[in-house]
Amino acid sequence: MKRFAALLLAALVVASAPLASQAQGTKKSLALVTNAAADFWTIARRGVEKANKEHPEYAMEVIVTGQATAAEQRRELDNLLTRGIAGVAISAIDPKNSTEILNKVAGKAVLFTTDSDAPQSNRVAYIGTDNVAAGRQAGEQIKKALPNGGKVMLFVGTMDADNARERVQGIKEALNGSNITILDIRTDGVDFAKAKANVQDALARGGVDCLVGLYSYNTPQIYSAVKEAGKAGQVKIVGFDEDPQTLRGVADGTILSTVVQQPFEFGYQSMIDMIKYMNGDKSFIPANKLIIIPTRVIDKSNVAAFQQSMKELLKK
Amino acid sequence: MLELVKIGRRYPGVVALDGVDFALAPGEVVGLIGENGAGKSTLMKILGGIIPPSEGTIRLDGVAHAALDVTQATRAGIAFVHQELEVFDNLDVAANVFIGREPCGFGPLRLVRTRELERRVQPLLERLGADFGPRTPVAELSIAQRQMVEIAKALSIDARVIIMDEPTSSLTLAETDRLLRIIAELKASGVAVIYISHRLAEVKQCADRVVCLRDGRVAGELARAAIDHAAMIRLMIGRDLRSLYIPPRVPPHAEGCVIRNLVPAAMPEAEVSLTIRKGEIMGLAGLVGAGRTSLARALFGVDPPRGGTIALHGTPVHIRSPREAIAHGLYLVPEDRKREGLVLDLPLTQNVTLPNLRAFARRLLVDPHAEAACFARERARLGIRAADGSVPAVTLSGGNQQKVVLAKWLSMQPRMIIFDEPTRGIDVGAKEEIYRLMRDLADAGVTILMISSDMEEVLGVSDRIAVMHAGRITGVLERPDFSELNVLRLAIGAAAEVA
Amino acid sequence: MAKKELGLLGLLLAVGAITGVLNPRFLSAVNLLDMANLIGLFGIFSIGEGIVIITGGIDLSVGSMFAFLGVIFIDLLTNHSVPWPAAILLTVGAGIVLGVLQGVLVTRAKLQPFVVTLCGLLIYRGAARYYTEDATMGFGYGDDYDWVGWLASGRSWGIPHSFILLVVVALAMWVVLHRSVFGRYLFAIGKNEEAARFAGIRTNAVVAGAYVISGGLAGLATVLLVFYTNSVSPSSFGNFYELYAIAAAVLGGCSLRGGEGSILGIVLGTALLQVLQNLVNILGIPSSLNFAVMGTVILVGALADRVLQQRRARAVAHAGTPELRAGTAQVGETR
Secondary structure, eight states: HHHHHHHHHHHHHHHHHHHHHHHHHEEEEEEEEEESOHHHHHHHHHHHHHHHHHHEEEEEEEEEEETTTHHHHHHHHHHHHHTTTTEEEOOOSGGGGGGHHHHHHHHHHHEEEESSOTTTTTSSEEEEEOOHHHHHHHHHHHHHHOTEEEEEEEESSSSSSSHHHHHHHHHHHHHSSEEEEEEEEOOOOHHHHHHHHHHHHHEEEEEOEEEOOOOOHHHHHHHHHHHHOOTTTTTTEEEEEEEEHHHHHHHHHHSSSEEEHHHHHHHEEEEEHHHHHHHHTTTTOOOTTTOOOOOOETTOOOOOOHHHHHHHHHOO | OOEEEEEEEEEEEEEEEEEEEEEEEETTTEEEETTTSSHHHHHHHTTTTSSOOOOOEEETEEEESOOOOOHHHTTTTTTEEOOOOOOOOSSSSHHTTTTTTOOEEEEOOOOEHHHHHHHHHHHHHTTTSSSSSSSSBBSSOHHHHHHHHHHHHHHHTTEEEEEHHHHHTTTTHHHHHHHHHHHHHHHHOEEEEEOOOOHHHHHHHOEEEEEEEETTTEEEEEEEEEEOOHHHHHHHHHHHHSSSSOSSSOOOOEEEEEEEEEEOTTTOOOOEEEETTTTEEEEEETTSSHHHHHHHHHHHHOOOEEEEEETTTEEEEOOHHHHHHHHHEEEESSSSSIIOOOOOTTTTTHHHHGGGGGGEEEETTTTTHHHHHHHHHHHHHOOOOOOOOSBGGGGGHHHHHHHHHHHHTSSOOSEEEEESTTTTTHHHHHHHHHHHHHHHHHTOOEEEEEOHHHHHHHHHHOSSSEEEETTTTEEEEEEGGGHHHHHHHTTTTOOOOOO | OOOHHHHHHHHHHHHHHHHHOOGGGGGGGGHHHHHHHHHHHHHHHHHHHHHHHHHOOOOOHHHHHHHHHHHHHHHHHHTTTOOOOHHHHHHHHHHHHHHHHHHHHHTTSSOOOOHHHHHHHHHHHHEEEHHHHHHHHOOOTTTTHHHHHHHOOOOOTTTHHHHHHHHHHHEEEHHHHHHHHHHHHHHHHHOOOOHHHHOOHHHHHHHHHHHHHHHHHHHHHHHHHHHSSSSOOTTTTTTTTHHHHHHHHTTTTTTSSSSOOOHHHHHHHHHHHHHHHHHHHTTTTTTTHHHHHHHHHEEEEEHHHHHHHHHHHHHHHHHHHHHHHHHHHHHHHHH
């Protein structure tokens, strides 16, 4: 029932949007368009809220693309343009085929991309993670886990996604020259049960010293498979992202560390930078137009604080 | 024109044909008779090039062949009108007639030239006196009309020999008459016809010569003058057939089933009133479409009746489903044995116990020993010829399958049994056994309604005959008034001549 | 044991032996028990699928049911603080309700099972995604569910509970399918629904019953799957699992035309599928070839079965009893 009411409300909001923008008068509006509904974006929303507190002269909103389709994003962008939006930060779902609509937005407003870039479009800049760098960070953690060298196995949903390829590339770069070898990369097609079975099979097959989960769900599946096999501590784990189970594993020492993105900063920075750009300050944009928010390593030393901050950010 | 010399066909372990000689002249109608399994269909398949003979020669227009293939047979003008009609009921008449030989145009696109197709089909239909056009969807045609489509198909390849396998098994009397007229016309235009049928009256009516097969050999031939019933039966079974009629030992007495103003759902314009006595065999005759099967389905609850009352052995019953009919002891031996009567792939035992399975179960778990005992009992009683109860029903002959259907019901307590075309496709020997069983049941006080389109059977087996026309009972004949003419008059809605 | 099941067992043992030779760790207790666990998870709902297939129907909705029932189950436990036994009962009950719905649509509304369950596949998936706003549902930071988690995905004497549960379900369903009146009706209806109705069987109730069993077993499997992965991503949880179930049932001798199949066969079919997936990992065959390996072995198995069947048919023709011989000749003739 609550969900239905929310839906009704959303419909009303959309219908009354043109009126609202007129009523707001001189207030310029900025929007963050997500690529899906997820905890990740809830945290980014907190960043937007922080920016709005600092700049109350702007109206800021987060538009959640619930169906996670490019078509829905296109509709949202059209709506924003009719309302005379001043700035848009978007996580493009299908960048290659969305150039036209993105350029239309760029022609009428300030366009940033965040989280997922659209390099072919006329966006001002991209604010987000450098997945290759994140991979390198993970690679360093692997070296820390295996100071005397060893064999690593990587687990990921699919290898056809850019972020997966880039993370693997970064790991390979970091491990280059060390005596650590990547035994194999197992994919599961985003089937959680298969992801876990892959880990179990790897443990049964043996000869592996460190397991690495590349997607947010891979690390928790590694964690539970290793624990169930009674191999906690014998096999090292390095992960990505901040799934609650992953953080639990870091806290109890089963997982050495996890590399996390900073969605809060995505939300905050994209708003602040759009305002800067509108005020004529372009000095913060690097030549390659990529503003990289560095990934962080969460390990036993800072996991408690991180868990606490996550809980607070996700409080509704 | 066509001659088969010393044809043999062996299957592993079985000799289907053994030294059969068979010749055919242009414009000749040959009746091919014999019990099921005598080798008629095998012989015809060899003729059509569907299977090769193991030995012998086929002489076609003076040229000897060891075997024909389908193309050769078709080119020689040999065409089939099948027992189970092989028409595509999702296509129209013209498409069916020229299926696989469509006149094509537009080069490599091979699009069908519809006009041309119709232009060529129309005269064929006219020649057969068909009352439908080339564009009529086959789904809208009756079985008799579909058969005409098959005959048109045969004519379209300039057939010189048309093989008809049980062509009248699903036809009404009037339709049968029309088919026989068509055969006469084909004959007049020089087409030879091989007429395979169990209906000896029809064979007698149309054949110039009768060839009888028995156990894969030619049992004998009859010239036109020598064709008569008794002679044909003697050839088929190798002995004389006793009269079909077995008089009741216990004279029918109390009212068995009283039907008042029953309106079958499948035929809402019908309204049936009929009283059947306990212990009698009531024949139900009529043309196809008169509503006989609709009545049977209404009584058995397959299509629950829209109105009217049924009383069984004195008590009114309300039947909304076969399940309820069975609970009242009212059973149906359906016309379509393979679809409605049996689960062909299940073992015989399981078929027999299916309607009464709970009786063979303890706490809902089936007891295979009780089932086996039941099957053994019924097998002995009915003389089912099968190695044991575990073979699937599909392996049995038609007559034995029908006995298995009966065994289903006899293992329970029948009060009334409806037989819908009980001996269709069953050979003479087994027919006799089925009639004997029906009489035994009647003598035991079971009420029997026997629907039949086989005039010989209706007149021979029934104690009384009710005749239906357009959804109503037009008359009930007592034995002294039994005659083909009376049944026919009532069947077309006229009055019978009562002695 | 029927010939079909013996053949499948043979294939299973052959594949196992070859894999064992290539990598002896395949036969290690750890690996065998891991496989037993997965066989348990997949076997339970494959049995439900098989029973529907025996009626001549199909259930395409099980994979989406896992997502839908999975989010309900986690929601009940974490957000509504429902005690776990009640949550499990509610989840299985919800599966049964979905089965009743599908059964009624198939039997009363006379819609084709493919259509009904295809719509189920789409609707349940959509409902699950909408309900969770596409967010992955898990047990969060709490560890209050470790005990029921152990019950559902733990091991006793080394044997995974899911496998023990499969054995129990398989035995129960074996009795139902191969010994009970209901089971006999399922086979009869699968082969010839019309004749079954003419024999006084309430065919609608029996067919609907098959969908109810499938729904209920899907509910049960949901609980196990949720505790296996510890979280449910509504857009991907259980995706394509109906195909694993159909493949297992068909491998195990269920005919898609209905009326054929056995519980033992379905379980063996599930085992073969899981062994194939396992050997891809154990032998270090690239993950990308996972489905290709599965498809190849199933195809080879189906071809071998066909060849054996034809050979058997020829053997029967050579050595059949006299009545059978006459009988088969008859069948050939009337066709």
